[in-house]
Amino acid sequence: MTPRRKKRLAIILAILIGVAGTVGLTMYALNQNMNxxxxxxxxxxxxxxxxxxxxxxxxxxxxxxxxxxxxxxxxxxxxxxxxxxxxxxxxxxxxxxxxxxxxxxxxxxxxxxxxxxxxxxxxxxxxxxxxxxxxxxxxxxxxxxxxxxxxxxxxxxxxxx
Structure with a gap:
């Protein structure tokens, strides 16, 4: 794998982890505030x-x-x-x-x-x-x-x- 592909893969993984974390925290907050x-x-x-x-x-x-x-x-x-x-x-x-x-x-x-x-x-x-x-x-x-x-x-x- 070339260094360019490694860098792209790392950026894509960081974005996916960030989106998953944001969705998880949002769901947790909504669940806590539900009446x-x-x-x-x-x-x-x-x-x-x-x-x-x-x-x-x-x-x-x-x-x-x-x-x-x-x-x-x-x-x-x-x-x-x-x-x-x-x-x-x-x-x-x-x-x-x-x-x-x-x-x-x-x-x-x-x-x-x-x-x-x-x-x-x-x-x-x-x-x-x-x-x-x-x-x-x-x-x-x-x-x-x-x-x-x-x-x-x-x-x-x-x-x-």
Whole structure:
């Protein structure tokens, strides 16, 4: 092999290694910043495809705030509340100012880290904007296992006689 070919081969190999390293680091960064959406039932029982979140994973969870479950610390901005869809409840802890629209019986989405099997430490809480609006992921999850005869847009039972 001539010195010219060796030099070309070395340059091509260096470029390929650089591109592979860049792609690998990009994939790693994207994987670290991915927030998967779960409902309380999916968090406890797993998604239909069998995936379960692990402790320390960042995720988003959506559901309805359980009536009477909001507990506020009088000395700080710490608050904890339970979320429920159709199955088990999950506890969310949050330190900060909650949105103005946050209340019991309200649909919310929280972003945070899974602390244990049924506890999320949230760093952001979002309340729904409108009385008739429900995030599509929550509505779909509730329609699957919940009473499919309930119309979430009109808040009435379908096919009533």
């Amino acid at each position: 998967l959406f779960y409902t309380p039932s999916e968090l406890v029982n797993g998604k239909p495809d069998g995936t379960m979140p692990h402790v320390g994973e960042r995720l988003r969870i959506g559901g309805m705030v359980v009536e009477g479950s909001v507990k506020r610390d009088p000395d700080s901005l710490k608050v904890s509340f339970d979320l429920k869809d159709i199955g088990p409840t999950v506890t969310v802890t949050y330190e900060g100012i909650l949105p103005d629209l946050f209340r019991e019986g309200q649909g919310i989405v929280a972003q945070g880290t899974l602390v244990d099997e049924r506890t999320i430490e949230a760093f952001e809480v979002l309340a729904k904007h409108d009385e008739n609006y429900m995030p599509s992921e929550i509505e779909d999850a509730m329609n699957k296992g919940h009473n499919a005869d309930y119309d979430y847009e009109t808040h009435t039972m379908k096919n009533q006689e």
